[in-house]
Amino acid sequence: MTSVRVCVFLAGRSLARSNYGIATATTVMMLLIYLSLLFLPALIQGAINRVNTQLVDTLTSNIVITPTGKGTSIGEAGSYLASIRRTAGVAAATGVYHVGTQVSYGANSGSWAVDAIDPASYAQVFTTPRAVIEGRALTPDDTGQVLLGIGIAGAGQTNVRGYKASLQDVHTGDAVAVTLTGGRTVRLEVAGIYDNQFPQSDANAYITVSEAARLLPVSAGRATAVYVRTQPGTSENAEISRLSRLRTGMRFLTSADLGTTVQDQTAAFRLISDILKVVSLLMAAVTIFTITYVDLVGKRRQIGVERAIGIRSGPIVLSYVLKAWAYALAGVGTGLLLFRYAITPFVQAHPFRFPNGPVTLASTWHEMSLDLIILAVVASLAALVPAIRSIQIRILDAIWGT
Amino acid sequence: MRAAASRLPATAAGIVIAAGRHGHLVRLAGLVVIVVAVIAAIAFAFSLAMRHRRTRKQGRPTPAGHGSATGTARRSAAVAVSHLARTYQMGRVEVRALDDVSLEIGQSAMVCIMGRSGSGKSTLLRQLGLIDTPTAGLVWLRGREVTALPERRRSDLRLRSLGYVFQEYALLPELTAVENVYLPAMMAGQRSRRCRVRALEVLGMVELGHRAHHRPRELSGGEQQRVAIARALINKPDIIFADEPTANLDSASARTVMQTLRRLNESLGVTVVFVSHDPDDARYASQLIHLADGKISHIEEGTARLSEAES
Numbered sequence: 001m002t003s004v005r006v007c008v009f010l011a012g013r014s015l016a017r018s019n020y021g022i023a024t025a026t027t028v029m030m031l032l033i034y035l036s037l038l039f040l041p042a043l044i045q046g047a048i049n050r051v052n053t054q055l056v057d058t059l060t061s062n063i064v065i066t067p068t069g070k071g072t073s074i075g076e077a078g079s080y081l082a083s084i085r086r087t088a089g090v091a092a093a094t095g096v097y098h099v100g101t102q103v104s105y106g107a108n109s110g111s112w113a114v115d116a117i118d119p120a121s122y123a124q125v126f127t128t129p130r131a132v133i134e135g136r137a138l139t140p141d142d143t144g145q146v147l148l149g150i151g152i153a154g155a156g157q158t159n160v161r162g163y164k165a166s167l168q169d170v171h172t173g174d175a176v177a178v179t180l181t182g183g184r185t186v187r188l189e190v191a192g193i194y195d196n197q198f199p200q201s202d203a204n205a206y207i208t209v210s211e212a213a214r215l216l217p218v219s220a221g222r223a224t225a226v227y228v229r230t231q232p233g234t235s236e237n238a239e240i241s242r243l244s245r246l247r248t249g250m251r252f253l254t255s256a257d258l259g260t261t262v263q264d265q266t267a268a269f270r271l272i273s274d275i276l277k278v279v280s281l282l283m284a285a286v287t288i289f290t291i292t293y294v295d296l297v298g299k300r301r302q303i304g305v306e307r308a309i310g311i312r313s314g315p316i317v318l319s320y321v322l323k324a325w326a327y328a329l330a331g332v333g334t335g336l337l338l339f340r341y342a343i344t345p346f347v348q349a350h351p352f353r354f355p356n357g358p359v360t361l362a363s364t365w366h367e368m369s370l371d372l373i374i375l376a377v378v379a380s381l382a383a384l385v386p387a388i389r390s391i392q393i394r395i396l397d398a399i400w401g402t
Numbered sequence: 403m404r405a406a407a408s409r410l411p412a413t414a415a416g417i418v419i420a421a422g423r424h425g426h427l428v429r430l431a432g433l434v435v436i437v438v439a440v441i442a443a444i445a446f447a448f449s450l451a452m453r454h455r456r457t458r459k460q461g462r463p464t465p466a467g468h469g470s471a472t473g474t475a476r477r478s479a480a481v482a483v484s485h486l487a488r489t490y491q492m493g494r495v496e497v498r499a500l501d502d503v504s505l506e507i508g509q510s511a512m513v514c515i516m517g518r519s520g521s522g523k524s525t526l527l528r529q530l531g532l533i534d535t536p537t538a539g540l541v542w543l544r545g546r547e548v549t550a551l552p553e554r555r556r557s558d559l560r561l562r563s564l565g566y567v568f569q570e571y572a573l574l575p576e577l578t579a580v581e582n583v584y585l586p587a588m589m590a591g592q593r594s595r596r597c598r599v600r601a602l603e604v605l606g607m608v609e610l611g612h613r614a615h616h617r618p619r620e621l622s623g624g625e626q627q628r629v630a631i632a633r634a635l636i637n638k639p640d641i642i643f644a645d646e647p648t649a650n651l652d653s654a655s656a657r658t659v660m661q662t663l664r665r666l667n668e669s670l671g672v673t674v675v676f677v678s679h680d681p682d683d684a685r686y687a688s689q690l691i692h693l694a695d696g697k698i699s700h701i702e703e704g705t706a707r708l709s710e711a712e713s
Contacts, residue, residue: 002591009588017576017617305572308533309633310561311589312554381439395533399572 007315010306011322022291023327029287030331030375031338037280037371038339041273042363047354048266049362051198052255055262057127058201060255061227062236063243068251073097077223081121083246084226089234090243092124095223099212102179103152103205105167112152114178114205116212116219125229128194128201135172135192143211145191146178151203153193161199161355178205180216197357200262277371281378288324288382296320296390303390304398313391317384324383325376332372339368479506479542480641480673481530486539488525488696499525500536501696507689509544509640510671512664514678514687514704522696523677524645530675531566531643532556544640561590565634567644567676571626573618579629580605580614587636604632608662624655628662635666642666644676648683660686 015023056062065084067074074080077095084093100114119138123129129137129147134155138147150157154166170176172190179185188207196202213220230239240252256263296303306316344361351358390398488500499522507513507530515523528534529541532548541549548559560566573582584601588594605611608628618626627647634642644663648656664686667674676683684690690702 002589005594006585006589009585013576013581301572302574305568305574306585307557308531308560308566308568308572309586310557310559310564310637311585312557315589396528399568 003315007318010319026327027331031335033284034332034335040276042361044269044273045362046359050359054198055259056255058196060258061125062230063228064253065226066251073222073224089239091231092229094121094125095226097219098224100178100180104177105170108167116209117206118209125227131194131196132192133195142208146188147206148193149202149204150195155193285378285382288379292383293386296386300398304395307395317387320387321380321383324379328379480509482506482542484540487537489537512667512674512687513689514684515691517693521693523693527677563640565639565642567630567647569646569649578615583632590637604635608632623651627659641673
């Protein structure tokens with residue numbers, strides 16, 4: 001207890017009466033390090049969140065139900081969807097029937113998925129109908145109409161990813177040839193073009209289920225897959241457990257199960273984020289080490305005198321660690337407030353424009369406080385090394401400066 | 403995509419960190435802590451090795467047989483040394499600063515160690531004050547052999563039983579006079595309020611009560627030296643060691659400092675051992691120990707009294 005009192009006394013007086021310029025510079029340095037520790041990982045997390053949201057909103061929803069075994073489609077899809085919608089935790093559900101594999105326009109053609117959807121329920125599960133950039137989204141009564149993703153239509157936008165592989169210059173009102181799964185080719189008019197800013201979902205084409213029933217009668221009342229949007233806060237595993245009781249012979253997959261390509265990307269992002277964190281922490285350690293070392297070199301004689309008059313080494317070392325903590329916490333505390341209440345709201349209002357759309361900063365109190373603790377630990381260790389070193393030299397050497 | 407709730411074990415230095423939802427950060431924190439801990443351990447081991455090497459070079463203090471200090475004399479003496487030697491390694495040259503010094507200093511004595519520059523007087527004072535360790539010989543404090551005590555015990559003795567006044571004042575610049583004085587009392591475990599009251603009392607003894615809240619840079623050399631004396635007195639030591647306490651002072655300040663030491667010696671009965679080469683300072687001593695070339699050349703009984711010295 002005495003040692004703690006002495007170390008707090010020494011550190012407190014030293015901080016209160018130290019050179020304010022140096023103290024401010026050190027605090028600002030720690031603030032910048034903390035911000036760099038938070039900023040890029042938060043931006044990367046924001047990008048990851050954006051990718052994950054796009055995956056769920058435009059491609060996989062929360063739960064995808066497909067038939068198991070030899071079955072390629074789900075029969076009596078209407079009644080199955082009705083029972084799914086009545087299940088607790090389900091916000092919306094829609095069925096999709098895969099009707100085509102190829103779309104052509106003039107000399108250009110390519111293999112893309114053409115799905116039959118119920119526009120009303122599809123819009124409840126996915127955001128694609130709200131991402132139309134040209135023309136309009138499908139309505140339930142549409143016949144002879146197709147909705148194309150920008151990855152298929154190209155729409156003359158040469159800056160779009162995969163433009164060369166697309167049909168390049170298809171616009172609303174143009175007629176494209178769609179090859180159905182049976183091999184039959186039909187001409188459909190482009191009702192609209194959507195852009196989800198997500199290449200995986202921008203390479204789809206949609207027709208209405210009523211049109212599909214006309215072109216491909218076998219699809220009537222059937223679905224290749226059922227997409228389920230769960231209510232916020234619902235556990236996907238618990239929901240799967242409930243849904244699996246409705247009908248046997250079904251396979252349930254989550255967005256995490258399906259988004260393996262995206263998972264690889266996010267894993268790469270996380271690795272980069274971790275590397276950046278290590279670099280920032282090393283910078284923090286070197287900064288604190290240097291500051292403490294320079295401080296100690298200047299106070300070597302003072303430390304010698306303190307030891308000569310009977311002050312134990314422990315309180316002397318701890319006083320320097322405490323000072324390092326004070327600098328670290330002042331910098332980090334200011335950085336925390338700045339990040340949370342100035343930088344994050346600013347980026348929220350003016351998001352970064354990434355290729356896959358606007359990205360904001362994503363960080364939690366938990367992560368920020370963990371970074372704070374890590375930085376405090378690194379600061380203490382970085383201060384501890386030179387402080388221990390300085391009290392190990394002989395008292396006379398310390399006083400004489402030899 | 404939600405992170406899989408996998409548990410990824412990271413093993414390092416025998417520590418397994420179970421990583422949960424925030425596995426990356428936990429592993430990262432663990433890694434940084436381990437890296438810095440390893441660096442610290444290497445630095446610590448290195449400094450231990452260096453210290454060991456230095457100690458081997460200097461040699462451990464060794465008993466040097468019976469000297470002039472008899473057992474009875476040692477027991478009654480405030481401080482005694484027997485066959486004390488101290489050798490310094492200056493590059494490749496070995497300098498023998500003290501050579502076979504034996505003496506006893508009685509309780510409540512006021513002793514001046516005199517000698518030319520390089521005669522070994524400050525070196526002797528540092529051995530007596532437990533600030534340095536002799537190469538050979540033994541040191542007793544109030545009959546107790548303290549030569550080879552571990553640093554923690556020596557530090558404790560310096561804190562509670564000894565006071566040390568340096569030539570260059572050696573006050574802590576970030577503390578006020580009163581804070582400089584009460585720091586050793588705080589270290590000795592006294593309550594803050596009591597420390598402050600006692601520090602003001604001791605500052606009053608050296609007639610500096612009115613300068614208690616000034617920082618060292620705001621005090622004159624003589625005042626700083628008196629604050630240093632007050633600091634040495636705060637824990638009611640048995641002995642005060644002063645290394646050329648008047649060397650950097652003008653004659654008036656030097657006289658004030660010496661009068662203060664003499665008064666404290668007489669009024670409190672505290673033993674004072676000081677180093678000086680100024681004959682004026684020697685007048686305040688009850689005993690003069692003359693050193694030459696690291697040996698005691700002769701010991702002279704002083705007859706001075708404060709009043710005589712003042713006159």
